[in-house]
Amino acid sequence: MENNFFNILFSRKSVRNFTDKEVTKEQLEHIVKAGMTAPSAMNKQPWTFIIIDDRKLLDTLGDRLPHSKMLMQASAAIIVCGDMHKALEDWQQEYWVQDCSAASMNILLATEAMGLGSVWTGLYPAKGRVRTVVELLGLPEHIIPLNAIPIGYPAGIETPKDKFNPSAIHWNGWKK
Numbered sequence: 046m047e048n049n050f051f052n053i054l055f056s057r058k059s060v061r062n063f064t065d066k067e068v069t070k071e072q073l074e075h076i077v078k079a080g081m082t083a084p085s086a087m088n089k090q091p092w093t094f095i096i097i098d099d100r101k102l103l104d105t106l107g108d109r110l111p112h113s114k115m116l117m118q119a120s121a122a123i124i125v126c127g128d129m130h131k132a133l134e135d136w137q138q139e140y141w142v143q144d145c146s147a148a149s150m151n152i153l154l155a156t157e158a159m160g161l162g163s164v165w166t167g168l169y170p171a172k173g174r175v176r177t178v179v180e181l182l183g184l185p186e187h188i189i190p191l192n193a194i195p196i197g198y199p200a201g202i203e204t205p206k207d208k209f210n211p212s213a214i215h216w217n218g219w220k221k
């Protein structure tokens with residue numbers, strides 16, 4: 046029997062078209078809370094979340110980031126960032142990307158569960174996009190923005206893709 050979690054998981058899709066309806070601060074805080082439940086290497090939680098609900102700032106970001114132009118339609122956005130002061134050291138530092146990605150996936154699923162829509166738009170490792178966001182948001186050197194996630198009420202255009210692909214599954218090693 047399908048439970049609620051699997052309904053949400055299989056319903057999630059990137060939403061790039063939003064209505065004018067506002068997402069509240071309480072909703073946004075709840076979504077970030079879901080992000081923070083993610084696992085992280087050695088439980089370092091090397092993340093920080095910048096919530097943006099300022100219309101002018103959303104428009105400026107959307108204008109300056111062509112791959113994230115849906116920010117101009119969205120009611121809000123969350124910028125998921127890695128915090129290098131909280132990250133592991135040496136070769137393990139790069140785990141921040143995986144940790145912040147896990148948090149990001151939780152955010153996408155939380156929005157779906159709340160009847161909202163969202164889309165992961167990539168920043169890191171695209172140097173130019175990272176620079177743009179660092180400048181516009183005034184981020185200190187140890188904060189690296191991984192992605193920008195526009196959030197809003199879906200205009201109802203997008204549908205989930207069926208990605209099930211049996212050929213991408215291998216049992217007990219690589220066998221033809």
Ligand SMILES: Cc1cc2nc3c(=O)[nH]c(=O)nc-3n(C[C@H](O)[C@H](O)[C@H](O)COP(=O)(O)O)c2cc1C
Pocket residue numbers: 057058059060061112113164165166167205206
């Ligand atoms: C690392 C990453 C970067 C992405 N960057 C962008 C982006 O810059 N702009 C965009 O519109 N979508 C972006 N996406 C969303 C993907 O295009 C989308 O997840 C993919 O087409 C699958 O569709 P679905 O999310 O509806 O299942 C990104 C997704 C990931 C995971």
